[in-house]
Amino acid sequence: AQSVAQPEDQVNVAEGNPLTVKCTYSVSGNPYLFWYVQYPNRGLQFLLKYITGDNLVKGSYGFEAEFNKSQTSFHLKKPSALVSDSALYFCAVRGLNDMRFGAGTRLTVKP
Amino acid sequence: GAVVSQHPSRVICKSGTSVKIECRSLDFQATTMFWYRQFPKQSLMLMATSNEGSKATYEQGVEKDKFLINHASLTLSTLTVTSAHPEDSSFYICSARVGTSFGNEQFFGPGTRLTVL
Numbered sequence: 001a002q003s004v005a006q007p008e009d010q011v012n013v014a015e016g017n018p019l020t021v022k023c024t025y026s027v028s029g030n031p032y033l034f035w036y037v038q039y040p041n042r043g044l045q046f047l048l049k050y051i052t053g054d055n056l057v058k059g060s061y062g063f064e065a066e067f068n069k070s071q072t073s074f075h076l077k078k079p080s081a082l083v084s085d086s087a088l089y090f091c092a093v094r095g096l097n098d099m100r101f102g103a104g105t106r107l108t109v110k111p
Numbered sequence: 112g113a114v115v116s117q118h119p120s121r122v123i124c125k126s127g128t129s130v131k132i133e134c135r136s137l138d139f140q141a142t143t144m145f146w147y148r149q150f151p152k153q154s155l156m157l158m159a160t161s162n163e164g165s166k167a168t169y170e171q172g173v174e175k176d177k178f179l180i181n182h183a184s185l186t187l188s189t190l191t192v193t194s195a196h197p198e199d200s201s202f203y204i205c206s207a208r209v210g211t212s213f214g215n216e217q218f219f220g221p222g223t224r225l226t227v228l
Contacts, residue, residue: 034216036219041202041222041224042221042222043115043117043204043219043220043221043222044155044204044206044219045219046216046218046219049216090154090155097143097160097168098145098157098160098217099145099157099206099217100157101154101155102154103153103154104152104153104154106152
């Protein structure tokens with residue numbers, strides 16, 4: 001079965017510093033991986049996806065993610081964090097019929 | 112990107128009553144719609160998958176008689192929580208997808224906060 005894991009419940013970074021939110025995956029076949037962000041009492045907003053092609057995927061709001069097949073990882077990154085990036089981030093993998101989500105990582109960016 | 116709306120955004124009801132939540136794809140036709148629930152500080156858990164004109168497929172542990180899903184058109188799916196109880200209080204999120212190809216993006220609604228008193 002397709003699954004993703006987010007090993008960190010919480011990530012804290014200072015504004016202006018680079019941020020990384022980790023995700024590892026377990027799939028049979030080619031992975032279709034996604035990152036979403038959720039603000040309080042809101043639905044999910046799509047950030048980026050990896051289907052095929054370049055391992056470095058660029059997405060919305062300056063975020064990017066690096067697909068690493070050997071490490072089965074798809075970490076989300078941003079060179080310079082903003083306070084407004086503080087939110088809940090979900091990694092997801094496309095299964096046969098639906099999307100499966102990781103447990104989520106709460107990112108807090110402090111001024 | 113495509114827009115998915117949910118109505119209502121927030122609902123409070125008494126225990127024992129039924130609540131209907133609507134999910135609409137506003138600018139595309141959704142072949143498949145999904146319903147998720149999310150408890151505080153937890154991830155989204157898939158409840159059911161529905162294809163237009165077909166019966167919904169429920170995940171293990173989800174009571175189909177309690178969570179009635181109707182996907183009568185390509186732009187509308189409804190979730191009815193029947194005889195709601197306080198433990199049904201949660202954040203319900205719908206999602207819609209065009210087609211079934213891998214890589215087709217799922218678009219998510221803003222969610223509905225259900226509180227059962």
